[in-house]
Amino acid sequence: MQGSELSVVSRGIFDCDEAHQSPLQADYERIFQTGMVVLDTNVLLNLYRSNEQTRLDTLAVLKQLRDRLWIPYQVLVEFWRNREQGSIRHHHRGKAKEAQAALEKVPRSARDALERWVAAVHLKNNTEVAEQIDRVLDGLVKAVDEAKTLIEMQAATDSLQGTASTDTDPVLAELGPLLEGRIGEPLSPEAHAKAVQEAQRRADAEIPPGYEDFKTKPSEQAAGDYVLWVQLLDEAVRRGCDVLLVTGDVKKDWWSPQNGDIPARPRMELVAEVRQHAGVALFMLSPGDLLTWADQILDLQVNQASVNDLNQLRAAENEGKPTTAGWTDESIKVFLTQLAARYQVQAKVIVAAAANNGFVDRATVYDLAGYPADRQLKGFTRPVSTIAKELEEGGVLTGEEPFLLQTVYGSESEPSLASGFRLPDEVVPLICEVFEGSGLWPVPRRSDNQAGKQRAVRIAMAMLPANTVEWTVENIEKAAELGSATVSAAGQDVPVEYILRELESHASLWVRET
Structure with missing residues (x-):
C-alpha cells in the first residue's frame, strides 16, 4: 500500500484469553533460569508445619532457586501475622x-x-x-x-525448638539470609486504600483473585490476596520475565479445579491479566509440585515422602471443611455477648445494623459510639476479628462463618471513606431473634416521630450531593404531594421517589435517648 503500511498480526490457536496451554518441562526450566519465582505465605509457614525431612528438602530447593525468588510485601505481612499462632509454630x-x-x-x-x-x-x-x-x-x-x-x-x-524467640527460631535463621534483598516494597497508603476498595469491587463481581476471602474475613484482611496480586503485577512489569507463583491456596479464585484427567491450572483471568499488564506468562505450582519439578530439573534428589507431606498439608487445609458453613443462634449469641463485654460499640453497631435490615450507615455509627466528627473509622472492625479468632481457637466457631461486619466504601466525593457497614444477609434474622428486646437492641427516642423522620432525612441526604436548600420532612413530602418528580440539590435534580424510598428504608433506625 502507498503511504501506509498495513500491520498484520499472526494469530495462532492459543492466542485468546480463553485458551490454555499445558506447561512443559521446558517452561519450568526457563523460569528456574531466568524467571521470577514468587512464594505465597503458606510456602513459608509450611516450614513450621512440615516434618523434618520435608523442611530440609524445601529449603534445599529454595536455596537452589535463590536468585529467582521474590516475596511480595503482603506475604511478609501475612507471614508475621500468622507465625505466632499455635497451629503454626506448635x-x-x-x-x-x-x-x-x-x-x-x-x-x-x-x-x-x-x-x-x-x-x-x-x-x-x-x-x-x-x-x-x-x-x-x-x-x-x-x-x-x-x-x-x-x-x-x-x-x-x-517439632521445632526455639521458635518462641526470633533469635533462636531455626526457620527465621534460614529465611533471613535466603530472602535478604528479595522482598518487595509496600504499597503507599493511598495505593493500598485504593487496592482495598478495588478488591471489594472485584469481590462483588467475583473477579479473581481473592473474592472467596470476602465471604469469611473483614475487608482489610480479605483484600490481602488482591494486594499481593497488585504487587506481583507491578514486579512482573519491572522485571519483564515470566512468573511462577508457588502457593498452597486451593480456592477457586486462584485455580480452575482438576477436571477428570485434566490437572488443576491457574484461572484463565489471572493468566490473561498478567499477559495484558506485563506482557509475560503466568505459571502456578503447589509447594509439592515445586519439589517434584525441582527434583527433575535441578537434580536435587528430593525425597518423594516430602512431596507427599506437602500435598497432605495442602489437602488438610480444606479437609473436613463444610461446603456451606454459617452462624447459628447459639454461635451468634456467644459471639455478640463476648464482643459486647469487651467492645460494646462494635456489638451495638452490629445489632443496630440487624435492626435496619443488615446495614448501618456512618452517621449512625458515630451516634452510637459518641465519636467526634473528625475521628476515622479505620480499624473499626478489628475487634470483631479478634473475638472471632479467639472463639475459633476455642472451638466455638469453625472459622468458616461469614465475617459479620463488612465495610461499605465510599461516595463519589470520598471513595476511600467507609460509608457504613453491612451484615451478611443470613445473620440478620438470627440477630433479631436472639437480641431483639435485649440491652443491645436500639430503642426509639421518647420524643415524637418527627425527630426520627428528621434523622432519616439527614441519613438520606448524606448519600446525595451537598444541597443548596434546607432539607426537611415537610418540603420533601410537600413536593411529593404536589406531584413534583425531583427536588433541586446542588444544581442537580434529585428524584423525590429516591428520597422517600430512603426515608422508608431508614424508618427502623433508632438511637438511644441521650
Missing part, C-alpha cells in the same frame, strides 16, 4: 495432642459398647465371657498407650 505438638485425645476415648468406648452388649444378651453372670472381655480391654489399653508413645516421639522429632 503444629506437631497440637496435632499430637489431638490424636492422643482421640485415642484415649477408644478404651472407654470399647468398654461401654461391650457392657451394653453383655447386658443386652444377659451375660452379666458369665465369668468366662467377663474374663475374655477384660483380656481384650487390657490389650486395647496397651495398644493405645504404645500408639500414644509413638505419636509423642514423632512430634518430638518433627
Whole structure:
C-alpha cells in the first residue's frame, strides 16, 4: 500500500484469553533460569508445619532457586501475622495432642459398647465371657498407650525448638539470609486504600483473585490476596520475565479445579491479566509440585515422602471443611455477648445494623459510639476479628462463618471513606431473634416521630450531593404531594421517589435517648 503500511498480526490457536496451554518441562526450566519465582505465605509457614525431612528438602530447593525468588510485601505481612499462632509454630505438638485425645476415648468406648452388649444378651453372670472381655480391654489399653508413645516421639522429632524467640527460631535463621534483598516494597497508603476498595469491587463481581476471602474475613484482611496480586503485577512489569507463583491456596479464585484427567491450572483471568499488564506468562505450582519439578530439573534428589507431606498439608487445609458453613443462634449469641463485654460499640453497631435490615450507615455509627466528627473509622472492625479468632481457637466457631461486619466504601466525593457497614444477609434474622428486646437492641427516642423522620432525612441526604436548600420532612413530602418528580440539590435534580424510598428504608433506625 502507498503511504501506509498495513500491520498484520499472526494469530495462532492459543492466542485468546480463553485458551490454555499445558506447561512443559521446558517452561519450568526457563523460569528456574531466568524467571521470577514468587512464594505465597503458606510456602513459608509450611516450614513450621512440615516434618523434618520435608523442611530440609524445601529449603534445599529454595536455596537452589535463590536468585529467582521474590516475596511480595503482603506475604511478609501475612507471614508475621500468622507465625505466632499455635497451629503454626506448635503444629506437631497440637496435632499430637489431638490424636492422643482421640485415642484415649477408644478404651472407654470399647468398654461401654461391650457392657451394653453383655447386658443386652444377659451375660452379666458369665465369668468366662467377663474374663475374655477384660483380656481384650487390657490389650486395647496397651495398644493405645504404645500408639500414644509413638505419636509423642514423632512430634518430638518433627517439632521445632526455639521458635518462641526470633533469635533462636531455626526457620527465621534460614529465611533471613535466603530472602535478604528479595522482598518487595509496600504499597503507599493511598495505593493500598485504593487496592482495598478495588478488591471489594472485584469481590462483588467475583473477579479473581481473592473474592472467596470476602465471604469469611473483614475487608482489610480479605483484600490481602488482591494486594499481593497488585504487587506481583507491578514486579512482573519491572522485571519483564515470566512468573511462577508457588502457593498452597486451593480456592477457586486462584485455580480452575482438576477436571477428570485434566490437572488443576491457574484461572484463565489471572493468566490473561498478567499477559495484558506485563506482557509475560503466568505459571502456578503447589509447594509439592515445586519439589517434584525441582527434583527433575535441578537434580536435587528430593525425597518423594516430602512431596507427599506437602500435598497432605495442602489437602488438610480444606479437609473436613463444610461446603456451606454459617452462624447459628447459639454461635451468634456467644459471639455478640463476648464482643459486647469487651467492645460494646462494635456489638451495638452490629445489632443496630440487624435492626435496619443488615446495614448501618456512618452517621449512625458515630451516634452510637459518641465519636467526634473528625475521628476515622479505620480499624473499626478489628475487634470483631479478634473475638472471632479467639472463639475459633476455642472451638466455638469453625472459622468458616461469614465475617459479620463488612465495610461499605465510599461516595463519589470520598471513595476511600467507609460509608457504613453491612451484615451478611443470613445473620440478620438470627440477630433479631436472639437480641431483639435485649440491652443491645436500639430503642426509639421518647420524643415524637418527627425527630426520627428528621434523622432519616439527614441519613438520606448524606448519600446525595451537598444541597443548596434546607432539607426537611415537610418540603420533601410537600413536593411529593404536589406531584413534583425531583427536588433541586446542588444544581442537580434529585428524584423525590429516591428520597422517600430512603426515608422508608431508614424508618427502623433508632438511637438511644441521650
